[in-house]
Amino acid sequence: MKSYRGYILDLDGTTYVGKQRLTSAEDFVHRLKAKGLAYMFMTNNATRGVEEIYQHLGHYLELPVSPSQIYTSAIAAVEYLKEFHNNKSIFVLGEASLKDAVRKAGLDLDMSENAQLVLQGLDRQVNYETLTTATRALLNGAEFIVTNRDQLIPTETGSSPSSGAITAFLEEASQVKAHLIGKPSPSIVEAAIKKMKLAKEDVLMIGDNYKTDIQAGHLAGVDTLLVLTGVSTEADVDPTRYQPTYICSDLGAIDFDNEAN
Template sequence: MKKYQGYLIDLDGTMYRGKVKIPAAKRFIERLQEKQVPFLFVTNNSTQLPEAVVANLADNFEIHVKPENVYTSGLATADYLADLDPNKRTVYVIGELGLKQAFLDQGFRFEEKNPDYAVVGLDYDVTYHKFELATLAIKRGAKFIGTNADTNLPNERGLVPGAGSVIALVECSTQQKATYIGKPETIIMEKALKKIGLKKDQVIMVGDNYQTDIKAGINFGIDTLLVYTGVSTKEQVAKQPIQPTFQIDSLDQWEV
């Protein structure tokens, strides 16, 4: 079996299931660390800072990594816009700290009325006024960006609205489609590959969700590993026209 020089890895459903530990995931990361194989957690969650993701992994799942091992859709969004045009540095953001801090770290300035970009992500305190500001900014010419298209998020209460649901409201009010950054789009994959410093044929995308993780790898043209510990089932995946490169029941089955 091919030895990969780097791993792009999903979090929820792959490293853990909500608040439930996946013991094989901890062992998998420890094998990567032992063999000094680079890895990057690629997550559609734009709300959290990498430090918060690291703390959650350590405190709740005994998986010990560093902030530089985490790449969120918030970071990818800021990286993407920073590379688009060095002269456009103003942004209006609907989102949480993780997204806003990513823009501050890239030297962007927040602007409500005439920003270069209107970025919409998951915001737990979203209001009509925030939607109004985003809508008016886009109508005035701001480029419309969505962090990711996930319509729902699983939590202990069930499937709650995700970033895609928030973005859809602004799409409706502006009659414009957002440019999406997160999985299964290729933008987040391009930026993640740049961050890990490897080539496409050297990395593999690992995840539990065919529609996001595996499609992201397929769309980007890299190998994929689907692990059946989360969202997708074997019956669902069998119906897909393009199959993952590899499929396993547990990360314990995978040799690094």
């Protein structure tokens, strides 16, 4: 494995699995810090804000991390909305942290079918009434933005439906195609690399999901590492499509001392 100056690490399934700790991943982060290498945590999960993730990583897992090293699909979505849809009213189908991110950005939150844009993420308390309002907004001409299309999210008790299942419902009901912000869109990876101030060839994207993490890295033009601690297995890798640069059982398998330049 070649040497890299920066590492982008997925969270769910890569750094931890729900409430289950991955000691090999924690040790890997400590080794990155000890070697003075740059790293950033990236997640498609928009159900938790940066401060909550920081508390989990920095205090519960005792990892060396600052809030500036955490980049979520919610942050990327808000940055996109401020740049391209700053004056539009926004219906948010998502949990409290996503709504808070929209409010804090000074965007117009409109929880009615008259909203001009629907922003959707994972909502584990979603009900038919909310789905109906979002669908009617889309039928009325609202644009459709989603934080991520993950089919499943790994938890300590097994895989659970994720944001993509809700996206599929709304697309089928409204016949409006969603614009994707998070992985596998390369834009979120490119934004993270820009924040790290590194060249693409100096960055390794690490994740457990072949369809999101690895594809996003591939489309962004960076090397990728598929770690087999979360959603995907080696059998999920399609030999006719994009390939991970590396595959490992867990992050403890990476030996920096044997890296070749």
